[in-house]
Structures are given as structure tokens and as C-alpha cells.
Amino acid sequence: MPQKRWNDHLMSRRAVLRHGANGLLAGAALWALPSVAWGRQAWERLDETRAIVDGRTPTGRGITLDLPSVSEDGASVRLTVSVDSPMSSDDYVEAIHLYALGNPSPPIATFRLTPRAGKAEITTRVRLNESQTVVALAEMSDGSVRVAEQRPRVTVSGCLIREETYGNGSDDTLPEPRVRMPRRLAAGEPGEIITLLNHPMETGLREDADGETIPQRIIERFRAELDGETVIDAELARSLAADPYIRFYFRAEEEGELYLLWQEDSGATAESRQSVSPG
Structure with a gap:
């Protein structure tokens, strides 16, 4: 050449x-690049989340979803979601929706808030069947939607539920819930409250030793009221972990009573009444 x-x-x-x-x-x-760069986010893959968005354009600003990057036990994974909001009468978070896209039943919970909450932050524990994407959607009072997504890794599937004995309740009542809250609150400032109920949250997807399906038994609703006014009203689903745990906030201006209600899908209930004394 x-x-x-x-x-x-x-x-x-x-x-x-x-x-x-x-x-x-x-x-x-x-x-x-993240999935948003391709014009498609994880929430767009699920009918339920698309229905919530309903043609609106979600933003990722002003919302934080926090889970461990790696969880050795998928049966109980701590999750916190917080939304920037003054939680005033004309500017507040109306609802927070949580989904685990890789679970057999993706819905985790929907928390409907009011300005009485004072702070839009929820902590709970969830079941994750595998490493997957978890989605949080927040609907705001002005009609906008915010979205956050995280993809935690799971070492042991959350479907491997521990064998435990649950009792202390009758056919129409549940065990007394545990509640922790400040003895005194600053008037008008959000106060933290933590409540837990001893309950299996049986999904209806497991089989017993004889191969028979164990019937579903879940807590399907949680409600908190301050002197008769709703603080938070939650719809709970099968992806919530056993012994459901909820940490949230409420704001009180004067002395009163905080009423908590847990309700099972059987209709059985558990109640707690706490005195509130803002200082």
C-alpha cells in the first residue's frame, strides 16, 4: 500500500x-443518568400511582424519602417520608401515598393529613419482598404533586415472616396500643408521637405447615383526632410490617385529648386516649 x-x-x-x-x-x-432523564420514572409503571398523578406533572422538590440503602431483613424496613410545608390552613399536605413496586401487593399506606398535624413527616416500617423501588407521592392543597423514589437493597425477603404468637385481644378488640409522646408540648408547635400495635399483619399470601393458605388479617386503618378534629387518617395495606408502627406529629394550642384508633379488617379495634397539655 x-x-x-x-x-x-x-x-x-x-x-x-x-x-x-x-x-x-x-x-x-x-x-x-436517573430514570427521569429518559422521561420515565418508576411511579409511571404502576396503575395506582398513575391514577393519583392523574395527568399532573410531579416535582421532586420539597419531598424526601429515606430508607436504609441495604436492609438485611426485608420483613421490617424503617421508612421516613417528609414534605416541606407550613401545614397552614391554606397551604398543607393533603395526602402521602407509599408504594413498594416489587411487592406482590405494592400499596403500603396512604396518610391523609390536616393542618392539625403541624409537620408533614411520617415514619413507619414496611415489608420489602426484594430489592426494588419504593415510591412516595405527596398531594398538596394547591393541587400539585411531589414524588420521591428510592431503591433499597434487601438481603432476606420480607415474605419470610417470623413465626410469632399474637393474642391479648378478643373477637372484636385488639391489644392495647403502645403510645409515647411528650408530657408537655409547646403551644402551637408540632409535637412528636409514636404508637405501635402488636399485630401480625398477616398478608393472606403465606401457607401454614400443611400447605393451607393463612387467612389475611391486617390493620387497615389508623386515625388520630385532637378534640374531635382529624390530625391524620391512614389507610394501611399488606406491605406494612408486622407490629405496625407509626411516628407522626400533631399541633395543639390548648389542653385537650388526643384520640387514636386502630382498626383491623375484621372490624376489631384498639383505642387510646392521651391528655395533651401545651405549655
Whole structure:
């Protein structure tokens, strides 16, 4: 091959290699971008979440979803969702929806809030069947929607529910819930409250030793009221962990009573009444 053609040939090969390498780098960079860069987020894959969004354009600003990056036990994974909001009468979070997209039953819970909450932050524990994407959607009083997504890794499936004995209740009542809250609150400031109910949250998806399906038995509703006014009203689903635990906030201006209600799908209930004394 003549020298000129040989040099041209080398230059062409170098150009191809250079452009090819650049192409590979560009491709790698695109793969590294979050799903939103492709115009498709995880929430768009689920009918329930698309129905909540209902044609609106969600934003990722002003909402935080926090889960451990790695969980050794998927049966009980701590989750916190918080939304930036003054929680005033004309600017507040109306609802927070939680979904685990890789679970056999994706819904976790929907928490409907009022300005009485004072702070839009919820902590609970969830079951995760596998490593997957968890989605939080917040509906605001102005009609906007916020979305947050996290993808925690799970070492042991949350479907492997521990065998425990649950009792202390009758056919129409449940065990007394545990409640922890400040003895005194600052008037008008959000106060933290933690409540837990001893309950199996049986999903209806497991089988016993004889291969028979264990009937579903879940807490399907939680409600908190301050002097008859709703603070939070929650619809709970099978993806909530056993011994359901809810940490939330409420705001009181004067002395009163905080009423908590847990309700099972059988109709059985558990109640707690707590005196509130803002200082």
C-alpha cells in the first residue's frame, strides 16, 4: 500500500476508534443518568400511582424519602417520608401515598393529613419482598404533586415472616396500643408521637405447615383526632410490617385529648386516649 494511502488508512482507523470510544463514554454517561432523564420514572409503571398523578406533572422538590440503602431483613424496613410545608390552613399536605413496586401487593399506606398535624413527616416500617423501588407521592392543597423514589437493597425477603404468637385481644378488640409522646408540648408547635400495635399483619399470601393458605388479617386503618378534629387518617395495606408502627406529629394550642384508633379488617379495634397539655 502506498505511503499516503497507508497514512490515510491509519488516520481513519484512529478516527473510528476515537469516535467509538467517545460514543461508548457517552453511552455510559446516559446509562448513569436517573430514570427521569429518559422521561420515565418508576411511579409511571404502576396503575395506582398513575391514577393519583392523574395527568399532573410531579416535582421532586420539597419531598424526601429515606430508607436504609441495604436492609438485611426485608420483613421490617424503617421508612421516613417528609414534605416541606407550613401545614397552614391554606397551604398543607393533603395526602402521602407509599408504594413498594416489587411487592406482590405494592400499596403500603396512604396518610391523609390536616393542618392539625403541624409537620408533614411520617415514619413507619414496611415489608420489602426484594430489592426494588419504593415510591412516595405527596398531594398538596394547591393541587400539585411531589414524588420521591428510592431503591433499597434487601438481603432476606420480607415474605419470610417470623413465626410469632399474637393474642391479648378478643373477637372484636385488639391489644392495647403502645403510645409515647411528650408530657408537655409547646403551644402551637408540632409535637412528636409514636404508637405501635402488636399485630401480625398477616398478608393472606403465606401457607401454614400443611400447605393451607393463612387467612389475611391486617390493620387497615389508623386515625388520630385532637378534640374531635382529624390530625391524620391512614389507610394501611399488606406491605406494612408486622407490629405496625407509626411516628407522626400533631399541633395543639390548648389542653385537650388526643384520640387514636386502630382498626383491623375484621372490624376489631384498639383505642387510646392521651391528655395533651401545651405549655
